[in-house]
Amino acid sequence: MQKSWKRMLRFGISGMLAIALLAGQAGLAAAQAVNTIHFTGYFDKQLRAQLAVSADSFPVVNVRLVKQDEPDTVYYDVGTSILISKDEVLTNYHVVQDFAELSKGDEGILTVASPGQLDKPVKAKIIKTDPVTDMALLKLDKEIDAQPVTFANAKDNQIVYTIGFPKNSAGELVLLDEGFPSTYNTIAKSRVFNSQDSDVPGKKGIGSIVKSVAQGNSGGPVLDQNNRVIGMMTFVYGGRTYFITSKTLQSFIKESATPAKKQVVVAGKVAN
Structure with a gap:
């Protein structure tokens, strides 16, 4: 284990709007258990158990960086993500921004781990960003x-749930035990304020919920009462928390799966 003075939690946040939603992590070697999660708001016993299992579909993204001019310092960025296939996840760009923009000569490692298997992180690479x-x-x-x-x-005024991971200042993926009570997963209950928000300058394809959300939700889901993803958390602004709508997310996924068109040169001109 490295000395604590060599560890820093770096908030790789892009722009003024994306603020402190970065995540830490928690988990067990098996599926999520109700007693590993901190619930904010009222949850009956059956719903607690259901959401505890669902939390495994929202893996942790862990970024470790060493910069050329700071070789003795390890920077960490930790966030939540959404599992869209067995080997693909969606997260916020600001979670992986420093990794995506590394200078030549700098080193970085990008890993993803299921909350139920945080001791078995999987290496990842960036396929597409926006x-x-x-x-x-x-x-x-x-x-x-x-x-x-x-x-x-999403629908206006519907009840929703958010899943996130409280901050871990070491930026490590650790197993939950008695020595780490602050690393519990957090699930919060809220309502959709506006499913098609347009009051943030320069932002489209977003919705908002009331600010009562889990700590550490960057890249994490907004779920409806059937555990379906209606959006992905992105920033806090003007007293509300904003999410990227499921329609925007699905368009991004679809575009990523479509091979880029090759340029064809015809009579000295480029045709798409």
Whole structure:
């Protein structure tokens, strides 16, 4: 283990709007258990158990960086992500921004781990990013043993749940035990304020919920009462928390799966 003075939690946040939603992590070697999660708001026993299992579909993204001019310092960025297939996750661009923009000569490691298997992180690479909408698609070296999510559209005033991971200042993936009570997963209950928000300058394809959300939600889901993803957390602004809508997320995924068109030169001109 490295000395604590060599460890820093770096908030790789892009722009003024993406603020402190960065995540830490918690978990067990098996599926999520109700007693490993801190719930904010009222949850009956059956719903607690259901959401505890669902939490495995929202892996942790862990970024470790060493910069050329600071070789003795390890920087960490830790965030939540959404499992869209067995070996692909979505997260916020600001979670992986420093990794994506590393200078020549700098080193970095990008890993993803299921909350139920934090001791077995999987290496990942960035497939596609969109800094404007704050999205990044990651491809994993091997599959995660969890159920990929399904999507649904948000509705105004519906009850929703957010899942996140409290901050871990060491930036490590640790197993939950008695010595780490502050690393519990957090699930919060809220309501959709506006499913198609347009009051943030320069932002499209977003919705908002009331500010009562889990700590550490960057890249994490907004779930409806059927555990379907209606959006992905992105920033806090003007007293509300904003999410990227499921429609925007699905368009991004679809575009990522479409091979880029090759340019064809015809009579000295480029045709798409």
